[in-house]
Amino acid sequence: MNLEKVLWKNDFNSFAFLIDKKKVEERAWVSDQTLIIENVEPTTDIIEKLQNHLSEKEEEIQDDYEMKKFLKSCGLEGAEISWAEDFPEIEEKLAFDCYEQKFFLLTDAEPIKVYEWWDGSNRETLVLDENTSETELVITESFVDLDEWDGRNHVTGGIGEHERIYKVLEIDGQDVSDKDVFLLNEWSQWQGSHETGEIMDLDEVRQHLKDIGRDVEKYMFEIGKLSGE
Incomplete structure (x- = not known):
């Protein structure tokens, strides 16, 4: 079973929110x-x-x-x-x-698209306005976990920080299942944080694995097995 997601990127942020498509609502502006x-x-x-x-x-x-x-x-x-x-x-x-x-x-x-989420202490609202772009994605349900044991926890980076790689199957309705397109999903256990996502090609995935100190060939082998089947 594949997953439907959207990336919302605001002009004022360096990252894009990764959101379940079904949680986006159309409301009255x-x-x-x-x-x-x-x-x-x-x-x-x-x-x-x-x-x-x-x-x-x-x-x-x-x-x-x-x-x-x-x-x-x-x-x-x-x-x-x-x-x-x-x-x-x-x-x-x-x-x-x-x-x-x-x-x-x-x-x-x-009408305007609205996404509401609980940050652990407050209800936050994101709006797909003129300063925000939307990318619709279909990704594999399976993923490659980039977390490794640091002696106390499975993490990528600092305490409570995690990362996964998914295979992207569609972008804005276009089939890209035969191409090397992936989604880097970063998420945190820290209150107030929200999942983010970044679309990467094969070279960018490889470079990212190097940057975070992972065994590149080991992880690339697992990433290469991801499919929509």
């Missing part, structure tokens, strides 16, 4: 002053009605209290108003942008 309106039928007719009424009143809505008051003036009582999360789920809900003074449906918001 909204402003930080967006209100979510529930218990009001989310339809285009309602949006048109509310937008026209807001224009006629010639006033602005800036918070949940003002929104509830406005909806009541439109004959819509019992609405539940809350501030939107940074990247809300894309669903049939009515929303209002306080900057633009516009009603809209979350399903019509611009």
Whole structure:
């Protein structure tokens, strides 16, 4: 069984996050002053009605209290108003942008890819924005472990640091299974860290093995046996 991964590389980092593709979600990209309106039928007719009424009143809505008051003036009582999360789920809900003074449906918001992960003490969020590139990968489930016994632990480098090599089978949907393309996966047991990945050709793998003091021929033999079968 092969694995589907993505590499997210931010322009401000020297490394790329290695992420399980199935853990990436598509969310709604909204402003930080967006209100979510529930218990009001989310339809285009309602949006048109509310937008026209807001224009006629010639006033602005800036918070949940003002929104509830406005909806009541439109004959819509019992609405539940809350501030939107940074990247809300894309669903049939009515929303209002306080900057633009516009009603809209979350399903019509611009979608954006989001990845959330727990760093051991906090929930972190990564976003595939204009400063981040994405590379989709299919790799072998099998790998070559580069860790060796240092007298106390199996590591590559310092305490809690680990590395593996996978064979890359596809890059952005293109079959590269017949080529010498590999993924170096670095991960750590230290809190706050996240797995990273780097695509390498055969020469780069060989040089990396030299750099970390491994028996090059021994490991290259094992790496050469990796396949997608």
